[in-house]
Amino acid sequence: MTAVTTSPVIGLVGLGAMGMGSACAMLEAGLDVIGCDISPGACQAFEAAGGRTVASPLELAAECQVVVLVVVNADQVEQVLFGAQGEGGLAERLAPGSLVIQCATVAPSFARELETRLNGMQLELLDAPISGGAVKARSGELSVMSSGSEAAYVKAERVLAAMAANVYRLGDCAGPGSSVKLVNQHLAGVHIAAAAEAMALGMSMGIDPDTLYDVITHSAGNSWMFENRVPHILKGDYTPLSAVDIFVKDLNIVHSTGRELKLAMPVAGSALQQFTAASGAGFGREDDSAVIKVYQRLGSFSLPAANDEGAQ
Known part of the structure; x- marks a missing residue:
């Protein structure tokens, strides 16, 4: 008898031009996606497209096994995952074994440090900056410059298939992607x-x-x-x-x-x-x-x- 596997719930933080396009492409690929953005208008637009949203990244931890960060910079990655001024962030609430797919442009040294921190919390990281613009994000045809462990790639497979036309696997740890x-x-x-x-x-x-x-x-x-x-x-x-x-x-x-x-x-x-x-x-x-x-x-x-x- 063939085992039935349940598709993971995807949380996507950052519903800007690229994030919105990718989130909608994932919906069209049949993925269960929950979006999050500080802009109420962006959240309303994603809901109008058929998606679900939450008001805070912290709320994603209760449902999501994979979190995709399509934010602006390393400071926003830090704030989402670890909180501001000691408030705590999403990372400490995710279940062990969950995956973070980090898509922002950051320094390679930051990506390497982030992997070490998340691995210490029993979480996986895929260093996965994206390129292609809003149009290709919406059509699921981005290029993803990625690196990470084999376990991270296995968990990210359906998300990457929905987001990208080209997924470049550049190494087995964070850093080469960035x-x-x-x-x-x-x-x-x-x-x-x-x-x-x-x-x-x-x-x-x-x-x-x-x-x-x-x-x-x-x-x-x-x-x-x-x-x-x-x-x-x-x-x-x-x-x-x-x-x-x-x-x-x-x-x-x-x-x-x-x-x-x-x-x-x-x-x-x-x-x-x-x-x-x-x-x-x-x-x-x-x-x-x-x-x-x-x-x-x-x-x-x-x-x-x-x-x-x-x-x-």
Whole structure:
């Protein structure tokens, strides 16, 4: 007689653009998902999509054997799992043997330390940063740069299948997943800044921006980020899909890790300064393509105005 296995209940903390998409993709894959976010609007949106929500991450422990963290940074991971100012967190309430899938971009050293702490509490960790944006999150086609124990992968199998088109297994402990994500973020940040600078150059020379985009996307100078982000500039639509401040954070982690390794990264440093300038100018919560506004302020060209037809 074949044993019947019960699908685990999944708790997902962080119903932002990526987290909401992944949570909905899991629902469509038949998983039982409980969402949690500090935004009442995000919780209401997930409930409207057919999901359940709770008001606090602590409430997930009673039902969930797998918890997915799609939060912004290491500080939020720390707060969710271990609480703020000694209040206690989710980790101490999870049943032994439960799994935490950590999807935020964090320093590899933080991921390694987190695994040690959770293992000491008889919990598993999958170091699993994600990439692909909100659209691929919603369609369950993310790339997951992961590392962890075989036990963690077994418990994460159905969740990863629902979230991702590509799951890269990069090591048998935490750290390598976050390391590869940092390489990705290095390139992504540099490419966005370079795309903004290139568009600023073209517009400063009087080239029509739509024509320039068409030419470059069919030429050797194209990149995924150029092709994806420049349309936001052309539409004058800086609604944040990934914000400027995300790359201030991520490129700071890249730079800090470089210092730990005694590896100079002047190109990443230059991109970081441009995103920092954009944030300092008040554009931190706008789409990361708004880094071009730094060039516009220092130059003599005009940016395309927002239009209702092009706005997302």
